[in-house]
Amino acid sequence: MLQRRTTLLLLPLLLLAAGAARGQGAPAPFETLTVSVGQSFNVNRGELFHDFWRFRYGWEGEFSTPFYFGYIELGGVLHRYANTVGTVPDFDALQLYAGWGPMLRLGQVQAQAGFRIGNHYMAFAEPSNTGRRNESELLLGLLARVQVRLVGGLGLHFSGTYTYTFTFEELRLLFATVGLSYELDSPRWLKGFLR
Numbered sequence: 001m002l003q004r005r006t007t008l009l010l011l012p013l014l015l016l017a018a019g020a021a022r023g024q025g026a027p028a029p030f031e032t033l034t035v036s037v038g039q040s041f042n043v044n045r046g047e048l049f050h051d052f053w054r055f056r057y058g059w060e061g062e063f064s065t066p067f068y069f070g071y072i073e074l075g076g077v078l079h080r081y082a083n084t085v086g087t088v089p090d091f092d093a094l095q096l097y098a099g100w101g102p103m104l105r106l107g108q109v110q111a112q113a114g115f116r117i118g119n120h121y122m123a124f125a126e127p128s129n130t131g132r133r134n135e136s137e138l139l140l141g142l143l144a145r146v147q148v149r150l151v152g153g154l155g156l157h158f159s160g161t162y163t164y165t166f167t168f169e170e171l172r173l174l175f176a177t178v179g180l181s182y183e184l185d186s187p188r189w190l191k192g193f194l195r
Helices: 002-021 188-194
Strands: 032-042 053-067 070-083 092-101 103-106 110-126 134-151 154-165 172-187
Touching: 032 154, 053 172, 070 110, 070 172, 092 134, 110 154, 134 172
Parallel strands: none
Antiparallel strands: 032 053, 032 172, 053 070, 070 092, 092 110, 103 110, 110 134, 134 154, 154 172
């Protein structure tokens, strides 16, 4: 079962990597800068986590730029959770991440897949059962995104992200995000700094 899941997760990455390696319309590294904002939704249920908290809303923002055989990104997601039982506090979660993945451009459509590594910081409204108000843990994630260019540098994107947080009780969450992005030529000073 685990081997099947791993294969299903790796297959889209390998396909995108093959397309990106052929250089299909990909700009040079650091040539452009994309700024994205979107609304994020927690879409999975059934985890122990969801017995205690319900997702309220989330916002994501990121910067990305073409990189060798794909793209690199830096971003953050803010999620708010409300308790479903009185024994745990509400909390806000901030995920800060860096990521890389292959990218394939076909006309006005861009497909991306990749991985993320970062920090999952949780701030509780009151001390948790452990007596702590804050918790900060390692976060790993997988991403798949489709972006459609609307006009000029403006685009609409849809993404799915699977995150795994290394808490005592493993935290596996699946998010869907819809948002807007704007791609512009990177300023010369930024290209010079990054190259």
